[in-house]
Amino acid sequence: MNAHDTFLARHSFIELTARERAQALLDPGTFRELLGPFDRLESPWLAMQNVVCQADDGVVIARGLLAGEPAVIAAIEPAFQGGSIGEVSGAKIAAALEMALGEFEAGRAIRPVVLFETGGVRLQEANLGLAAIAEIQAAIMALRSHVPVVGVIGGMVGCFGGMSLAAALCTELVMTRQARLGMNGPEVIEQEAGIEELDSGDRRLIWSMIGGEERVVVGLADALVEDDTDQVRAAVLAAFERGVPKRHRSEDVDGFIARLAQVNPDAIDPDTLRNLWGTS
Template sequence: MNAHDTFIAQHSFIEMGARERARSLLDPGTFRELLGPFDRLESPWLAMQDIVCQSDDGVVVARGQLDGQAAVIAAIEPAFQGGSIGEVSGAKIAGALELALLEFEAGRDIRPMILFETGGVRLQEANLGLAVIAEIHAAIVALRRHVPVIGIIGGMVGCFGGMSLAAALCTELVMTRQARLGMNGPEVIEQEAGLEELDAADRRLIWSMIGGEQRVSTGLADTLVEDDAGQVRAAAIAAFERGVPEQHRSAQVQQQLERLAQVNPAAIDPAILRDLWHGAAR
């Protein structure tokens, strides 16, 4: 196979919508959507503010098989409200994880995945959105005792706000180079702290700080993949095969405190953080 054939064989994960992303990860012919558009689960709050609703509220929940094993995927649709999480969309994610936990408690294995593409809580549903994000956090922690919970961040929206905490709680994170991960998005930082603090238009700077390659290099994500659905699927399968770790990243408090103690805020750049991570890992 030559380079041209390889390029043709790849299928962009980023260019897919949430439904297509979920379908691309599951074994062919096993995709089955739960609470889909025809169930008409819409936000009761957006219409009050003259915002057109979406019949799945921007989250696709699918059952199927991954490498022959039962799987469930909650995929966030970036094209609807920037992937923001509201009462209904968040409840679909939390409910999918809680049902996966019930499967394990009944003696049936299942592989849970979350496809992140979100700016965080939906401002129009702030308190309700925050509450349901907390439910997502609790569900991940409860479920990951039994099975790896795999998070995948594609791009280009990335993963920010309260959902970045959900991503951090996942057993393993898979990111493309184009993906971004952070508590606050660059535009929010620039808006609140000013252009002197951060120029959100400086794409090279932004991706060097919070892009997929940097996050994997500094241990905040686990696997870096190219923008190819096949690579994303292979990375997810490999993550499940590694099983539940002895200690999840979110429990490695002392290690992170030791790294932070070595950081000089007055003189910090992405390369220093990479060196710090690798030095601490030795």
Template sequence: MSTMTTPAAPALTLRDSFIELPARERARALLDDGTFRELLGPFDRIESPWLSLQGIVCQADDGAVIARGTIDGKPAVIAAIESAFQGGSIGEVSGSKIAAALELALRDCERGRIVQPVVLFETGGVRLQEANLGLAVIAEIQAAIVALRRHVPVVGVIAGMVGCFGGMSLAAGLCSYLIATKQGRLGMNGPEVIEQEAGIEELDASDRRRVWQMIGGEQRVATGLADALVDDDAHAIRAAIRDAFARGVPTAHRSEQVSVYLERLARIDPANVSPETMREVFEQDSAAAPRKEQ
């Protein structure tokens, strides 16, 4: 009599989706069990003073979660942006929380107490209702990343589904290491903005396949604008973050390689830009100039 064995469950069913988690739970999933401690949480009610004046309901944490704890027993701080509130846009309060968290980590590092910083990007960029204030605080975030990365790697994660755009895409580019999923997107301008300003002939924002081919996580890793492509799995992302910190501070950050990227830009034909041609430009010299310490 033959017996029938039950096939093993597909690996997909064993994953713990990171994308489906709200910002607070994303931060909790990356920290060691029992170490999550939120700073300026909802009960502190640090809200935007500007949104209510424009008839917009505020959120008690202004869409930014700051958590301290440990990763593999080492002190860490995570700044997680909540995409469900105003599309993850950065305003005066949410941006100040992120900048202050990084600045406090910098102060600790300068005193010899290394704190591992992680930024979970999920944002369309500056909050239009707080435009100038939001832009100013994004500049503070960028300055804090540049100062902090001299002491310890600053690790960014773009998981999805909003992506990372606007001024915060520049902040992501300043990170020592950038981790992305296939669902994540990275660009200065979002597809809808490009279509609105340049026309549908330039980019059809409804063509999701095309959009992800151009600015999705897989393409950004293939063209050297992100460092690691991971599955939508909390454990995989945590492992990638752990690996990034283990690699130490890069010998040269992306933003310090101006001549390299200018040379690449010079080899791009604006009339023939495609995912394939962009990869070709990177592949021609990626082996000749490794960026990171191994």
């Protein structure tokens, strides 16, 4: 098969909805949704602000099998409010992770996966969303001592705000080239500091700074994959096969402080960061 045929044979992960992404990762015929649209667990706050609600509040929770092993997937829908996290959507993710923790405490193994696609906290529910994100982070921390917690950032929204910290806490983080990861999104930086600080329309610059390839090279993510569902699934399975590491990346506080000390904020660019922090 030549390069052209290989490209045509790919099945885009990015183009799938959150529900389709979860279905694509799970073994065929095993997808079962928890707290789905017919349960109508939606935000009680958006309608008060004249925002149309969504019956699943933009998060899909699925049980099923992953390579024959029980799994739970929390998938964020980027098409609803930019994947923003509010009280309900955040609670669904936290509850899914806490359910997985309960399975381990009962002696039953399960594989947890979080499909990130979010701009961070939902501004209409700011404090409630922040509290939910804190619960998500706490659940990841508790769960990852039992089993790898695997995160995936597909694109094109990326992963920003408090949820970028949740992603960083995952045992392993998988990114496509189109994905982006950062504390503040380019549009927010431009809005707050001006285009002289950062031109969010400069796509080449943005992806060279916070895109999937850059984040993997500098060690802030673990696996780089093409926009291909099979590659994403293979990377997720590989993370579970490696098991729980002796030390999680986020525990290396001294290492991060030492790396940051190498950076001159007045003279830094993506290539310089690669040279300083590059892992490949």
